Each structure stands twice: as structure tokens, then as C-alpha cells.
Amino acid sequence: MKKKTIGILGGMGPLATMDLYKKIILSTEADCDNAHIRVYIDGNSAIPDRTAAILSGGEDPVPEMLSALRNLEKCGADCVVMPCNTAHHFLPRLQAETELPILDMTAITAAVCAKRYPGRRACLLGTKGTIAAQIYDDALKAAGVDFLVPNEAEQTELMRLIYDVVKASRPLEPETESWHALLSELFGRGADYFILACTELPILADHLGHPGPFVDPTLELAKAAIRFCGYRVKEK
Amino acid sequence: MKKKTIGILGGMGPLATMDLYKKIILSTEADCDNAHIRVYIDGNSAIPDRTAAILSGGEDPVPEMLSALRNLEKCGADCVVMPCNTAHHFLPRLQAETELPILDMTAITAAVCAKRYPGRRACLLGTKGTIAAQIYDDALKAAGVDFLVPNEAEQTELMRLIYDVVKASRPLEPETESWHALLSELFGRGADYFILACTELPILADHLGHPGPFVDPTLELAKAAIRFCGYRVKEK
Numbered sequence: 432m433k434k435k436t437i438g439i440l441g442g443m444g445p446l447a448t449m450d451l452y453k454k455i456i457l458s459t460e461a462d463c464d465n466a467h468i469r470v471y472i473d474g475n476s477a478i479p480d481r482t483a484a485i486l487s488g489g490e491d492p493v494p495e496m497l498s499a500l501r502n503l504e505k506c507g508a509d510c511v512v513m514p515c516n517t518a519h520h521f522l523p524r525l526q527a528e529t530e531l532p533i534l535d536m537t538a539i540t541a542a543v544c545a546k547r548y549p550g551r552r553a554c555l556l557g558t559k560g561t562i563a564a565q566i567y568d569d570a571l572k573a574a575g576v577d578f579l580v581p582n583e584a585e586q587t588e589l590m591r592l593i594y595d596v597v598k599a600s601r602p603l604e605p606e607t608e609s610w611h612a613l614l615s616e617l618f619g620r621g622a623d624y625f626i627l628a629c630t631e632l633p634i635l636a637d638h639l640g641h642p643g644p645f646v647d648p649t650l651e652l653a654k655a656a657i658r659f660c661g662y663r664v665k666e667k
Numbered sequence: 668m669k670k671k672t673i674g675i676l677g678g679m680g681p682l683a684t685m686d687l688y689k690k691i692i693l694s695t696e697a698d699c700d701n702a703h704i705r706v707y708i709d710g711n712s713a714i715p716d717r718t719a720a721i722l723s724g725g726e727d728p729v730p731e732m733l734s735a736l737r738n739l740e741k742c743g744a745d746c747v748v749m750p751c752n753t754a755h756h757f758l759p760r761l762q763a764e765t766e767l768p769i770l771d772m773t774a775i776t777a778a779v780c781a782k783r784y785p786g787r788r789a790c791l792l793g794t795k796g797t798i799a800a801q802i803y804d805d806a807l808k809a810a811g812v813d814f815l816v817p818n819e820a821e822q823t824e825l826m827r828l829i830y831d832v833v834k835a836s837r838p839l840e841p842e843t844e845s846w847h848a849l850l851s852e853l854f855g856r857g858a859d860y861f862i863l864a865c866t867e868l869p870i871l872a873d874h875l876g877h878p879g880p881f882v883d884p885t886l887e888l889a890k891a892a893i894r895f896c897g898y899r900v901k902e903k
Contacts, residue, residue: 434713442700442703442705442706443700444699444700444703445688445692445700445703445706446689446692448688449685449688449689449692452681452684452685452688452708452710453682453685456681456682456685456836457836459836461836462835462836463680463716463830463834463835464678464679464680464681464712464714464716464834465712465713465714465715465716466712467678467680467681467710467712468712469678469709469710469711469712469713470678470681470708470710470712471708471709471710471738472688472706472707472708472710473705473707473742474688474703474705474706474707474708475705476700476701476702476703476704476705476706477670477701477705478700478701479701480699480700480701502707502741502742502743505738505741505742506709506738506741506742507738594699598699598700599698599699600692600693600695600697600698600901665836
């Protein structure tokens with residue numbers, strides 16, 4: 432049987448793309464180079480900002496996303512994954528253009544939440560674009576997951592961490608206190624756990640030592656892609 | 668002017684490929700997603716082991732390397748980089764098959780050594796394949812860099828760290844003592860600094876807190892590729 436391969440429609444942002452690739456590698460049951468999955472990546476840094484397109488009439492990102500999708504098709508990918516939650520707003524338009532299955536990070540994540548934390552309340556942490564376009568809402572409701580979102584001040588602080596720190600390649604450690612303070616506030620407002628629904632956030636969370644609990648959509652997408660390809664997920 | 672792009676001929680191994688991509692991202696002067704370089708990656712896990720091909724009649728890796736190279740051409744890459752030192756043994760055969768420039772990690776590294784450590788003696792740490800095929804020898808000699816290589820016992824220990832730990836995705840931290848002991852021994856035999864001439868070694872070195880000094884060919888290749896594309900290298 433031909434082994435299946437993964438295409439990463441990336442660049443949104445580059446570090447998040449790297450993070451997904453790393454999570455695919457580290458979550459694959461493999462003991463040598465050749466036991467890993469073949470992965471194609473187009474880290475297309477020319478894709479316009481997704482939140483700006485959704486909220487403020489910014490340039491449509493779909494043409495540049497399609498340019499990357501076509502490259503993944505040419506390489507021979509068997510499925511497509513997008514390490515950008517906000518980009519999932521455009522998934523239906525992309526899926527209409529390709530026969531390759533695009534794995535849906537929101538549905539995958541919602542199923543994990545429902546199974547891991549039944550009856551608990553999630554806090555959805557994402558960009559303004561992800562929250563405003565309600566990218567996770569249908570998936571969470573369909574899975575029966577109760578959730579809250581940050582208020583305006585909390586959301587502004589979250590956008591600062593995503594855009595001015597991680598996407599700007601600034602040092603993460605100086606943000607330890609502000610990250611912990613933000614999560615404490617959300618615990619106080621009724622959150623039981625956090626969905627890191629922006630691919631920059633697991634990068635922050637991995638470095639700043641807060642115990643969560645977190646659901647990491649990047650990691651869950653990695654595991655789903657590994658299973659799609661017929662490989663075994665390595666249990667920690 | 669059209670912005671230039673990088674093609675990574677990867678999968679040798681996957682973590683080393685991820686490491687090069689990360690170093691390209693973190694070494695690019697950029698303050699948002701769109702300021703980064705477009706990077707195409709084929710993490711082709713089907714490429715046969717390079718050291719086995721050089722030393723013990725293992726399968727020729729060039730056909731699978733060419734498969735990845737063709738994908739990078741189809742995507743529109745402007746240059747090719749290979750995050751595998753041992754793979755550079757096959758660079759002339761690959762370069763004969765493509766018009767894309769393949770940046771030579773060995774020459775780039777040798778130039779850095781000569782400039783940063785004039786008159787000092789390097790220790791070349793690589794796979795048995797890299798040492799036996801003398802992949803770095805011409806470049807180091809041409810740059811006037813004096814160097815020594817591990818003895819047989821040291822080389823066996825190095826191969827264990829590369830293959831049984833990093834490539835096998837095993838925990839790195841338990842190897843702290845053995846890594847430090849190996850470097851101490853080489854200091855004792857006259858090394859002034861170390862060339863981490865296997866792409867698994869910077870991953871080990873980044874985690875195990877030895878001060879070196881190290882020259883990291885993966886990082887130097889990342890910087891050279893950034894400059895090739897006309898972007899600015901971020902100085903730490």
C-alpha cells in the first residue's frame with residue numbers, strides 16, 4: 432500500500448507552521464528517519480492577514496492560499512492541513528477548489544474537548560478574526576461543548592501577545608507574567624480549561640510554564656493527520 | 668523585484684529539517700508574517716540513509732533526493748538547501764540535474780570558521796559517513812582551517828547520540844553527561860571549538876547546555892539562504 436503524505440498549507444505564520452511540523456514529527460511512532468511521514472510544506476509568507484480580511488476589509492487571502500494549495504497538489508499530498516485557526520474561515524472556499532481532503536482543525540478540536548472535559552466550560556482563545564467570525568462556534572456547539580470568550584480588554588491583550596510578540600519574533604519569556612495574569616482572570620470568569628485556538632498560542636504556552644489545562648488544536652491536528660496517513664500516534 | 672524563495676530538500680532527518688526552517692524564521696529580520704521568506708519544504712522521509720550508502724553499499728539516496736528536488740522546482744524555489752551534512756556527498760550529482768543553485772553548507776561553514784576562529788583548531792563532529800567521505804575536508808583545507816576528527820570510540824558514541832537518540836526521537840536530557848564527557852575528551856585532545864557537522868547535533872547542543880564554542884552549520888546555512896534571497900539577517 433502506498434504510504435500517505437501530508438501537505439501543510441503554511442506561512443500563517445511561519446513559526447506556527449514550524450510548530451505543526453514539529454508536532455507531527457514528535458507525535459509519530461517512529462524510530463528512524465524512514466519511519467516518518469513524508470510532509471510537503473508551502474510556507475507562503477505572502478498570504479494576507481486573515482483577521483484583517485475578516486474584520487476590516489483587508490485583502491482576500493484565498494488567492495495566495497490557493498497558490499500554496501496548488502503546490503501541495505503538484506507535490507502529491509494526500510491531505511491538507513492549515514496551521515492557522517483564523518484561516519479556517521476560508522476552508523469551504525478552498526475545499527470547493529480541490530479534491531484533496533482539508534482536515535478541519537475546529538471539528539477535530541471540538542471532539543477532543545467533548546471527550547476530555549465532559550460538562551466543563553472551555554475558554555476559547557483566538558484572534559479577533561476567529562472570535563468575530565465564530566470559526567469554532569458551530570463545531571463546539573455540535574460537540575456539546577460549553578464555552579466563553581475573552582472580554583474586550585482581555586482580547587486586546589491576547590492580540591498583543593499574538594501579533595506583537597510571537598508573530599514579531601520577540602522574546603517570549605518577558606511575557607510570562609502577563610500571560611499568567613490573563614489566564615487567571617479568565618479562570619475567575621468561569622473557564623475550566625483553555626482552547627489555544629490561535630496557532631501562535633501553543634508556542635507561547637510551551638515556553639511560559641502555565642499548567643493550563645490547555646487543549647492545543649495544533650497538536651490535535653497533527654495527531655489527526657498522522658492517523659489519516661495510517662501511521663501510529665506516539666503516546667507520551 | 669520578485670522576492671526570492673527557499674526550497675528545503677529535507678527529511679534527512681525530519682527534526683533537522685524542522686530545525687533549519689526554524690533557524691531561517693528566527694534569523695530573518697521580520698516583524699510580521701508577510702515580512703518572512705516563502706519557504707517550500709519536501710520532508711521526504713523515503714530518502715535512504717546517506718551514511719549507509721557511503722560506507723556499506725546501502726541503497727543510493729539520489730533518486731529520492733531528486734524526487735524532492737523536482738517538487739521544489741515545481742513549487743518555484745529560487746535556491747535549494749539540504750539540512751543534512753552527509754547528503755552533501757551527493758551534491759555534485761544533484762547539482763548536475765538542476766539549474767537551481769544548491770547552497771553548499773560545507774563551504775559556508777568553512778568560511779565562518781576561518782573568519783571567527785583564525786589560527787584555532789576545529790573538531791569536526793559528524794556521522795561516520797561525513798567523516799569517511801571527507802565531506803568537509805576540501806572546504807576546510809581551502810579555507811585554511813586546521814581540524815581534528817573523533818577517534819573510533821568517540822565516533823561510536825557520537826553515532827549513538829545521532830541515531831539512537833535524536834533520530835529515534837528519544838528524550839535528550841538523559842544524555843547531558845555523555846555529551847559533556849565527549850566534548851571534554853576532545854578538548855583534551857586539542858580541539859579549540861566544535862563544528863556540529865551533523866544536523867542532529869545542533870538539536871542536541873541546544874538542549875544540553877554545553878557552552879561550546881560551537882559552529883552550527885544549520886544556522887550558517889540558514890543565514891546564507893536568507894542573504895541569497897535578499898532579506899536581512901537578524902543579529903541577536
